Amino acid sequence: MVMSREDSASQTDHSGANGAPRTEDLEDFGPPRPTTPAHIIQDDREAIDIAHRLAKDFAQEAALRDRERRLPVAELDAFSQSGLWGMTVPKTYGGAAVSYVTVGEVIKIISAADPSLGQIPQNHLAVLDLMRLSASEEQKRFFFGEVLKGLRLGNAFSERGSKTAGHFETQIRRQGDGYVITGQKFYSSGALLAHMVPVAATDEHQKTQIAFVERDNRGLRIIDDWSSFGQRTTASGTVLLENAFVPASHVIPAHLAYDTPTANGPVAQIIHAGVDLGLAQAAIDETIHFVRSYTRPWIDSGQEHGYEDLYSIAQIGDLKMRLHAAEALLARSGHAVDAAIANPHEDSVAAASIAVAEAKVVTTEIAIQATNKLFELAGTRSTLEEYNLDRHWRNARTHTLHDPVRWKFQAIGNYYLNNIKPPRHAWL
């Protein structure tokens, strides 16, 4: 789907047949900015209410969007215009600075409806936190203000060729009164539908900077090539940067957020955990719905209805118990993140990282368990393509790979057994 700049620039009509932007336009220019300012969230309760309201709409065509790999353009506009993308903006800058317990809950609610939509703001929210930690006062005023008005940030962090997920080959260099950036990024969730793309790049001192690149920057192209079998509509893609120029005001020294102890790692992670929890909840709800509606009794059960099967009943019990444990650990970790933000030091940040890692472990487990059990309890009919229920598993399996659970156990064990604090990066 890579097109030359000229080809697509020559097209004047930027919308496809059905009114949605065409992929080629999204690749080059991104979505249009909102014409009216977004709603501003007042408090935690409102955030949750709005999430519930949005979720109802988002659930409608989630299966269809997955099947057709149709990007949730209108849904995303509704999402960011609802104010939820600004819910963590500090109070000083006009936001509600909701608790991370609330953030986890909001993401769970949205993800239960459509986990791609739940995942898209992950980088946006993590970057807002980075900004809080490392941007200048002017930058904060500007960017937080824009976000409250409805600006959506994407991301361009991961690189495929680099040795580990924490190392960036992309270069940023001073040029005139700004910087130029060159590099390639993969798996950039949300980038296609963002208004602006934060790009992580290495400067000449080997420090990580984040540059905010406008979506229509001539040096920026995003290729709609995310072909995973899960989380298909996360508007992810490959980001190409070729001498993209960015004014100095759009570059923040993000490394500061990791030079000292901050909660940015757990902030980034708790959102992922919320996505997995929402996924799990959706799969369990679907299981209950299907078993109640369609599943025939198994011949040996001697029952009239599938939902009377004792073994099915007990397995639903097991799933619900684990779902609630995951919920409780997610909320617990939200409190730990709040504490680390309020009072960031080695200990509070380590405690938050570990608490979130623990939540991530159980949300991953229940997401995988629930999306597998769905079929076991619902039976063969649930595999028919018209139901598209395998999307739950595809989404869970794909999203839980973001950072491997096996290394969570290691960090948690080292913390409690050996009193070793976890590494500080966005994957813990």
Next chain:
Amino acid sequence: MVMSREDSASQTDHSGANGAPRTEDLEDFGPPRPTTPAHIIQDDREAIDIAHRLAKDFAQEAALRDRERRLPVAELDAFSQSGLWGMTVPKTYGGAAVSYVTVGEVIKIISAADPSLGQIPQNHLAVLDLMRLSASEEQKRFFFGEVLKGLRLGNAFSERGSKTAGHFETQIRRQGDGYVITGQKFYSSGALLAHMVPVAATDEHQKTQIAFVERDNRGLRIIDDWSSFGQRTTASGTVLLENAFVPASHVIPAHLAYDTPTANGPVAQIIHAGVDLGLAQAAIDETIHFVRSYTRPWIDSGQEHGYEDLYSIAQIGDLKMRLHAAEALLARSGHAVDAAIANPHEDSVAAASIAVAEAKVVTTEIAIQATNKLFELAGTRSTLEEYNLDRHWRNARTHTLHDPVRWKFQAIGNYYLNNIKPPRHAWL
């Protein structure tokens, strides 16, 4: 229980009130040698038949022996006189050289009756294999002959102070026409009731030698101090060696068995796996017996009898399935050991080690699972002391610690993922 040599030597009557040897005599002199030669096993089928016959007797007072920590003196005599302790002696030396499939099965059968009795010959059988691999022709003729007549070997390998389980501080040094040995050994299973104790010691070239020390050697004392909560009657203890003199004919260069690829590691291990499998089987049999005989129906089950509880039924199903998988993997590993003995080279030995490690994983798992589920399915009554059913768990928990399963997974994974052969030692 440490007594000075003089004290106990002055006692002429070497049996306790009930005719069994007194502990202090066992500590100093060990049990008397058999007065008649042992039976000689002819083939695999006979080995298994004899094991079943012995097991019936051994089961009678197994609970009582555990409770009173009464060493199985008479039982052990019956065991070794049955010929089973010579079942692996090579045919050239008059033995039946049964398959290791049979060895695993025999140990399982005995261990289901009394896992302490099942464990006691473990070192004896491993040492016979070491002898096959590293002793001189004369030594083989002598020792195999003695074993066929009823000689029981103990062991004095493990040391508590050494850094890892594979390193020996005990020293062996040339002296006259023999050697002297000095050191301390812990956890020496079977040593108290052995006729002769093979001691692993390091010579001046840092090579491991095994010296066969007569139980009444003046430089040897075995202290009856095994105080683990499980496998209480394995006749284990601390072995003290103080300038114990051993003729050269009684020392074998055991390191040879590990300098080249041999199956000694898997031989040693398969017996442990057999013990765990027997333990698991006993616990499952006990569960079935208890649930059928005593367990009341749970109030919510709506059944007349505890054994009609659907959830109990399914859990028994789960246990049996895993037990049979463990059995099948143990038999599979026995074939691999036979193959490695028949044709020892890097590949066959690695395959045998890995196959036995796989069996050890599943026998460990089912032993722990079954001894825990016993109570869950049988109910509170099964915890009453008069039944002494916790001995199953105590035995399983203690015995499965011999070498940790977590490192089995590592060796198995490295073999299949990275084509790395497992380390060669007695713990794999």
Next chain:
Amino acid sequence: MSQASSQATAPPDQALRVAAPMPRVEAPAHIIRDGPEALAVARRLAERFQQGSAERDRERRLPRKELDEFSQSGLWGLTIPKAYGGAEVSFSTAAEVTAIISAADSSLGQIPQNHYYMVEAVRTDGTEEQKRFFFSRVLEGDRFGNAFVEVGTKTVFDFQARLTASGDTFLLNGKKFYSTGALFAHWVPAVAKDNQGRIAIVFVTRDAPGVTIIDDWSGFGQRTTASGTALFENVAVEPFHIIDHQAAFERPTPMGAVAQIFHTAVDVGIARAALAETIAFVRQYTRPWIDSGQEHGYEDPYTIHQIGELEVRVHASDALLERAGRFVDAAVASPTQENVSQASIAVAEAKAMATEVSVLTTNTLFELAGTRSTLEEYNLDRHWRNARTHTLHDPVRWKYHAIGNYWLNGVPPPRHGAS
């Protein structure tokens, strides 16, 4: 109903050890003001109870002294309503107190479970006078035991114990097994059927004529719960000491959830204790495994990984316990069918998790600590014996059933003390 284990069966006969009542402490108990004080007191006591815990188990030495200290601390009055002078803490806090004590000594942690149940029974169906009387006794330091379980009966509501009118008073006759805490209680509330066939709780003083408690609990775990067989032979009972208990199961009440949350807390405490022992042992003693190439046992990557897993599980059971307490609070405040069902289900979820986790941690302790940890001098198997015995009280397999039946089919959990 607290000791409603219908899986229980009569222990076979053995030499009867009749237990003498304990003298009462003269001074009134301390009165706890609020949740934070309760937790602080619990932590202080736990440190002391921890001391002789292994030894008491080994020698099956009943914790007489500790029990006095425990009830005198005021912790047994935690759930008394504020209107009657108690702290009326959240059930999350009350459960946490039990978990803290249970981590130090799970027998001590279990003993007040019946006591709290009786307090709740008085709150639910006692008259105003009975509440005033019994609550003030408790605040002064009285301990309630229990005498519930019978054997040979078909269901838990099918009691043989009888309460018969005899002039102005009543006579109690019956035989009860597995009466946790009865040996050293000041009151032994017994469940019996009255003339109308209704179930009643009969508050009998421990030293009343006709009461015999036999020290015959021989389970391999929870050895020092001061449990035994209770015999009631023509025990005279005043009407004031009788509370109708049938009603508690004829309408929605949080009795079942209250009974179960304390059991859950005991298991949670055991799990914590086992994990703490594991860490302490591995740090102090465990040798590196031969293939690990490490200097110390605690550097073993697989040990680290497993500790990580255990911590997650223990925190999950902590979190579900705390969550369940909030549901119980809501059901106590407003005992609607829905609130009561939700509380029972939330507690059942916590209990299922705590069962899994206490069995897991008490098994894995040895796997990570190694053979040395099995030596009798450490007596670490008591954790497993305690977990395994205590989690049998009501079978976990039927917890999953109740939870699933609620969420899948909207069926409220059965109304008995085991849910």
Next chain:
Amino acid sequence: MSQASSQATAPPDQALRVAAPMPRVEAPAHIIRDGPEALAVARRLAERFQQGSAERDRERRLPRKELDEFSQSGLWGLTIPKAYGGAEVSFSTAAEVTAIISAADSSLGQIPQNHYYMVEAVRTDGTEEQKRFFFSRVLEGDRFGNAFVEVGTKTVFDFQARLTASGDTFLLNGKKFYSTGALFAHWVPAVAKDNQGRIAIVFVTRDAPGVTIIDDWSGFGQRTTASGTALFENVAVEPFHIIDHQAAFERPTPMGAVAQIFHTAVDVGIARAALAETIAFVRQYTRPWIDSGQEHGYEDPYTIHQIGELEVRVHASDALLERAGRFVDAAVASPTQENVSQASIAVAEAKAMATEVSVLTTNTLFELAGTRSTLEEYNLDRHWRNARTHTLHDPVRWKYHAIGNYWLNGVPPPRHGAS
């Protein structure tokens, strides 16, 4: 009975795709002599079938060519008795053949399951003439499909399909769902009730007038099993093509065990394939995790550990499959109640393990291989889709029940094709 999934329900209507019969291969099939040859042939075929496997799944392209190659290889005649010219290999071997093919392409592995079942049905209740006829057809290369499952009926023995007498012949009418393999079979044996209400298997040729097979299987897994809905409208049937099938469930026969062991082998094959893919992917592509401090993904100690665990599980399911085959052999040789029960239970144990392991390996593949492995170009999710779909055939929760009821209570497993 092979496709007896009573959980199955009619697929909603969709545009009907009527499938045309496949022409027969002219040349007679190769005849396999013994077990070793069977395994060698299976391995050779598997290598070829592996090639287009991912693509066939992606495009839902039915394996016409491969099926001809498969049956012409002689592997479909494996279980024909020696007396009739077949190899009569052990069921351990026959199951292993299925596992080998399934590892390469699990749809291809599943297709002959019904065929083997029909061969066994002929062996069990066919007349001497029928055996001679059908066995020689099979040895020459004929493939049996199946038409078993009906929807809307209460139990699997409650068939609506009817076989009615019409002069010297019979007429078959009925509608069958999920008819695996029917599209490209040469015979579509259908189960129906006759005039006496007895269950019969009716061997109908694929091209007989009145037979319509609709290509409508839309499950997300096992997509290319050539399954569909089979319609029989006044299909004329000769008596010679009818076999009484009621008898097979009125006395102990190994029919159930035979049906199930091939299903088990399919799951075992999927598990092996998933693990092999995991290893290949990790070795080739997976990056080291940021915290591992390693150069390569395959050095990750936790990855190594998990691969170790998966290998153990896969070998456990291998070993139980092989073990089950020996029990089936014994039951075929001497179909006593005890032998038949033991065979069914041994197969159920293998099936339960294979279900667990196939689901485990197809999930863990991605966990170890990482995000890249989810890209559509690799189509690795097909392993999960295949495992998840195929293991639903008869619910594993009732396997544990049957196993437990046999071992705990001595209750023989129910007699139907799902045990």
